[in-house]
Amino acid sequence: MRALVTGGAGFLGSHLCDALLAQGHTVLAVDNLLTGRMANLEHLKHEPRFSLEVQDISEPFDFGAVDYVFDFASPASPVDYLNLPLETLKVGSYGVFHSLDVARKYNARFLLASTSECYGDPLEHPQPESYWGNVNSIGPRSVYDEAKRFGEATTMAYRRYFKVDTRIVRIFNTYGPRLQLNDGRVISNFMKQALRGEPLTVYGDGSQTRSFCYVADEVAGILKLAESNEHLPTNIGNPVEFNMLECARMVLKVTGSASKIAFEPLPEDDPKLRCPDITKARTLLGWEPKIQLEEGLRLSLDYFRKCVEEEKAAQ
Numbered sequence: 148m149r150a151l152v153t154g155g156a157g158f159l160g161s162h163l164c165d166a167l168l169a170q171g172h173t174v175l176a177v178d179n180l181l182t183g184r185m186a187n188l189e190h191l192k193h194e195p196r197f198s199l200e201v202q203d204i205s206e207p208f209d210f211g212a213v214d215y216v217f218d219f220a221s222p223a224s225p226v227d228y229l230n231l232p233l234e235t236l237k238v239g240s241y242g243v244f245h246s247l248d249v250a251r252k253y254n255a256r257f258l259l260a261s262t263s264e265c266y267g268d269p270l271e272h273p274q275p276e277s278y279w280g281n282v283n284s285i286g287p288r289s290v291y292d293e294a295k296r297f298g299e300a301t302t303m304a305y306r307r308y309f310k311v312d313t314r315i316v317r318i319f320n321t322y323g324p325r326l327q328l329n330d331g332r333v334i335s336n337f338m339k340q341a342l343r344g345e346p347l348t349v350y351g352d353g354s355q356t357r358s359f360c361y362v363a364d365e366v367a368g369i370l371k372l373a374e375s376n377e378h379l380p381t382n383i384g385n386p387v388e389f390n391m392l393e394c395a396r397m398v399l400k401v402t403g404s405a406s407k408i409a410f411e412p413l414p415e416d417d418p419k420l421r422c423p424d425i426t427k428a429r430t431l432l433g434w435e436p437k438i439q440l441e442e443g444l445r446l447s448l449d450y451f452r453k454c455v456e457e458e459k460a461a462q
């Protein structure tokens with residue numbers, strides 16, 4: 148199988164490329180390197196089954212026949228998409244159209260990387276796929292949330308009207324090696340701060356919750372969905388929920404850091420609770436995450452330590 152991965156130089160995209168290569172496939176990554184990084188693909192430099200095209204998928208593209216299109220291109224951390232609002236809207240709309248056009252042209256299966264952000268600040272908890280969400284369409288986060296919701300609608304329309312064979316995964320907070328040190332996400336911030344001996348910045352009172360999935364688990368779930376016959380949105384995430392104070396304490400424990408905790412204002416429209424209901428993934432795909440937060444943070448420690456050291460050396 149020849150698979151095309153948009154956003155292939157990103158955090159999740161690059162891990163997906165690795166997993167597809169490990170399964171024996173040929174992989175073409177497409178990325179405009181706006182938030183993706185060559186460093187994430189450095190280890191594939193001499194892999195003959197791998198290639199990269201530097202291309203913005205918000206413009207039409209065609210790199211020949213493929214059997215699968217994984218559409219993973221988008222700024223994805225709140226800091227990134229708030230800095231890149233129009234790029235985020237474009238890649239989540241035009242970009243999805245163009246990726247679907249490739250899938251349609253070559254009769255390829257298509258998988259959209261959607262998000263738990265489709266549920267917004269949820270009124271149902273945990274969130275099953277049947278929940279329609281509570282998104283502020285004019286708030287600052289809407290550039291990402293609404294783009295992803297629009298992407299789901301576009302995907303379903305191509306399925307209905309053009310018979311494209313589609314899948315939609317709703318990805319919940321994921322972490323692990325290759326998460327960018329300065330992308331502003333909570334795990335990268337806390338790990339960086341703990342390793343530097345700086346205070347861990349907990350936003351609000353730290354009672355808001357997230358459910359963190361280790362990247363290897365996330366990618367395994369995505370591939371299972373890709374291979375399945377399920378075309379309706381499917382949550383892939385870890386259902387073990389932590390509030391941000393608990394998360395900060397876990398990072399302190401894993402890093403052995405003596406950093407203090409500092410409270411900072413809560414960003415606008417920050418979801419108060421988030422936890423996937425993964426009944427569907429469990430029953431339909433036989434998938435559930437294996438690595439819990441403490442172990443996953445330990446598995447990520449060397450990577451974050453290296454990033455902090457490299458940054459220090461460059462100063």
Ligand code: UDP
Nearest residue numbers: 225331332333334336348349350355391417
């Ligand atoms: N957060 C925090 N301190 C930080 C960064 C984030 O307390 O330094 C909180 C943030 O307010 C949110 C949660 O951690 O409630 C997860 O934030 P993140 O940016 O990782 O992703 P989100 O789930 O909001 O997309």
